[in-house]
Amino acid sequence: MEVQTTSVNNRDLGPESASAPPALHVRDLTVAYHRKPVLWDVDLDVPRSLVAGIVGPNGAGKSTLIKAVLDLVPHASGVVEIFGKPYRRQRRMVGYVPQRESVDWDYPITALELVAMGLYRQIGWCKPVSARHRRRALEGLDEVGMADLAQRQISRLSGGQQQRIFLARALVQDADVYFMDEPFAGVDASTEKAIIAILQRLREQGKTVFVVHHDLETVHEYFDYLIMLNMRVVAAGPVAEVFTPQNLKWTYGGRLTLLDRAVDAIGQGSR
Amino acid sequence: MIWTALDSWIVLAGALAGASCALVGAFLVLRKMSMMGDAISHAVLPGIALAFILTGSRAGAVMFIGAAVVGVVSAVLVEAVRRYGNLEHGASMGVVFTVLFAVGLILIERAARHVDIYPEHVLFGAVELVPLHLVSIAGLEIPRGVAVLALMLIINLAVVAVLFKELRLATFDPGLATTLGINATAMHYLLMTLTALTTVAAFEVVGSILVVAMLIVPGATAHLLTRRLLPFLAVSVALALLAAVLGHLAAIGIPPWFGFEDTSTSGAMATVLGLFFLIAFLAAPEEGVIARGWNLAGLRLSIVTQDALGLLARAAEDPANPDGSLSASDFRSVSLSPFRSAGAGLAVALALLRARGLVAADKRRFRLTQRGQAAAREVLRVHRLWERFFYDEGGVELGELHNAADLLEHYTDSDLRRALSDRFTGQRTDPRGKRIPG
Numbered sequence: 001m002e003v004q005t006t007s008v009n010n011r012d013l014g015p016e017s018a019s020a021p022p023a024l025h026v027r028d029l030t031v032a033y034h035r036k037p038v039l040w041d042v043d044l045d046v047p048r049s050l051v052a053g054i055v056g057p058n059g060a061g062k063s064t065l066i067k068a069v070l071d072l073v074p075h076a077s078g079v080v081e082i083f084g085k086p087y088r089r090q091r092r093m094v095g096y097v098p099q100r101e102s103v104d105w106d107y108p109i110t111a112l113e114l115v116a117m118g119l120y121r122q123i124g125w126c127k128p129v130s131a132r133h134r135r136r137a138l139e140g141l142d143e144v145g146m147a148d149l150a151q152r153q154i155s156r157l158s159g160g161q162q163q164r165i166f167l168a169r170a171l172v173q174d175a176d177v178y179f180m181d182e183p184f185a186g187v188d189a190s191t192e193k194a195i196i197a198i199l200q201r202l203r204e205q206g207k208t209v210f211v212v213h214h215d216l217e218t219v220h221e222y223f224d225y226l227i228m229l230n231m232r233v234v235a236a237g238p239v240a241e242v243f244t245p246q247n248l249k250w251t252y253g254g255r256l257t258l259l260d261r262a263v264d265a266i267g268q269g270s271r
Numbered sequence: 272m273i274w275t276a277l278d279s280w281i282v283l284a285g286a287l288a289g290a291s292c293a294l295v296g297a298f299l300v301l302r303k304m305s306m307m308g309d310a311i312s313h314a315v316l317p318g319i320a321l322a323f324i325l326t327g328s329r330a331g332a333v334m335f336i337g338a339a340v341v342g343v344v345s346a347v348l349v350e351a352v353r354r355y356g357n358l359e360h361g362a363s364m365g366v367v368f369t370v371l372f373a374v375g376l377i378l379i380e381r382a383a384r385h386v387d388i389y390p391e392h393v394l395f396g397a398v399e400l401v402p403l404h405l406v407s408i409a410g411l412e413i414p415r416g417v418a419v420l421a422l423m424l425i426i427n428l429a430v431v432a433v434l435f436k437e438l439r440l441a442t443f444d445p446g447l448a449t450t451l452g453i454n455a456t457a458m459h460y461l462l463m464t465l466t467a468l469t470t471v472a473a474f475e476v477v478g479s480i481l482v483v484a485m486l487i488v489p490g491a492t493a494h495l496l497t498r499r500l501l502p503f504l505a506v507s508v509a510l511a512l513l514a515a516v517l518g519h520l521a522a523i524g525i526p527p528w529f530g531f532e533d534t535s536t537s538g539a540m541a542t543v544l545g546l547f548f549l550i551a552f553l554a555a556p557e558e559g560v561i562a563r564g565w566n567l568a569g570l571r572l573s574i575v576t577q578d579a580l581g582l583l584a585r586a587a588e589d590p591a592n593p594d595g596s597l598s599a600s601d602f603r604s605v606s607l608s609p610f611r612s613a614g615a616g617l618a619v620a621l622a623l624l625r626a627r628g629l630v631a632a633d634k635r636r637f638r639l640t641q642r643g644q645a646a647a648r649e650v651l652r653v654h655r656l657w658e659r660f661f662y663d664e665g666g667v668e669l670g671e672l673h674n675a676a677d678l679l680e681h682y683t684d685s686d687l688r689r690a691l692s693d694r695f696t697g698q699r700t701d702p703r704g705k706r707i708p709g
Contacts, residue, residue: 071449071450096446104443108503113499117443121451125453128436129436
């Protein structure tokens, strides 16, 4: 498998790390709004040093999966571990890129100030952003090709540029595991290429990146690992193994499965 | 108009109330939760009344605690009603704050009728009475309201100064804040607590309706004027301070001109804030209506001007038109004229081009001057390079080329022009075989 060969070159895969805890371990994760489940009994064990796509139809719970892992929505049940320890104890190893539409781009800050937000944990409570941190933020902007626009107010940036500074903010966090919610939404082709190059560089540095994605045509090209989601995990594994017509059909087709009907019934019952 | 020590105290109280409100209100505006300020300012009323009924005291501290508790409870209730009642935010606030406010009014009417809380003061404030309630602090007799508001402003300034970057992140991106260990929910309720406290402190100055103006209007105005958080906050506070001074001057100064008595200072302050907003709305340098209209008019004029130059350049290439001149009606009737429907714009553009010495007029016919020819060649060059581009790279049909190039030629800045030139170095003709000048 291609993933293995590339990653062996870039991190010391000694005999002990064969049993190293996975980057993300999820067991029995269920998320419900009211009583209607949005995610149902999710189990995942994703190894480290790869770029993992999360795909599925609208309403499949892709964003919810990320938010549940990051404790941003309450879960009804389940365990989430990052490198073998509960998420809450591993927060500093985790970076998050929310959906671009989730924030107000009219907010009065510059691109540089937005990127510096990724350093807030490092800076610590109640302390101001120092010149050293601003320099680091500028480096982050440079990595995504946006150093020229550091002082630009964020509403004056194009959609692609906004997505790039979101990515720069995650990069300066210097996390080990990244969760990115639709980083390719509404970006131009050149930005998409630039973002994917950055993701691949992160993988080469031994980091693990989860990406909510929509475009099935680019799955083979972009990802090593794929999580196919439709309220539950239809399939998860190396792209070559799980990205099959049968799994696609189960993920996207056949809307009214028995499970869907059961879920609807539960939803109706709670009204 | 006579200015007394009373007036100074009134202005000071108004300024302190305005500044405290503007500071927390600015964050409400940023969080797009402006109406939360409205909700809380109404909901604190039963808190004040209950605190009085339970303790029989009008002591500031008791009322503060009562109001703050109810203020935060109302913020929790709004969230709960929204989530579990399946309502949108506005409806949820509408339900919670009107009910709490009504309860508060009844409680005040019933239980507090023997003390000096009047419903109309609750609604509109009574800043004129502020100098009458004195307390002694460090041997100085100062109005109680002024002391309370000064303390409130210090608290607000301290919280914003100490938690500046945490507030910035939590109000901009609550999700990221939470993953970075800055609990956005806690920050939300901190903001709600400050809003409740500030509202109570400002109560006797501006009342529970006008306090909303103090909370929201400075932030809304500053948002039109600034692009950074610190200037945004500074401008909000400065506008509130200015409104206190101008508002009181207006309240005691203007009505006598018309033979009326002084009017309410708090009302005048809110009105002045409204005027500030109106001015910013119209005249803000980038976001204002006037600036936008001006930019749009400028863009239109530059398009018409370029079109006129382009047309004159084409006329100069026409062998049937040896002197390359066009009459005003030619501009509308030549083929591919962009002026079929343009009205006054063409006349303005031609007048402008003559003023700049690019076009000369002779017997009501217009033609390019020497300098005008250079400018016109550049317009034509960009147009034909775009046609080349769309034909070679875009596979656009010959018949569609002109329109496609027309869309872009007016938005081609020097960078793009250079890129276009580099791309088609050595290319001498457009797809129809017309020469690309330059």
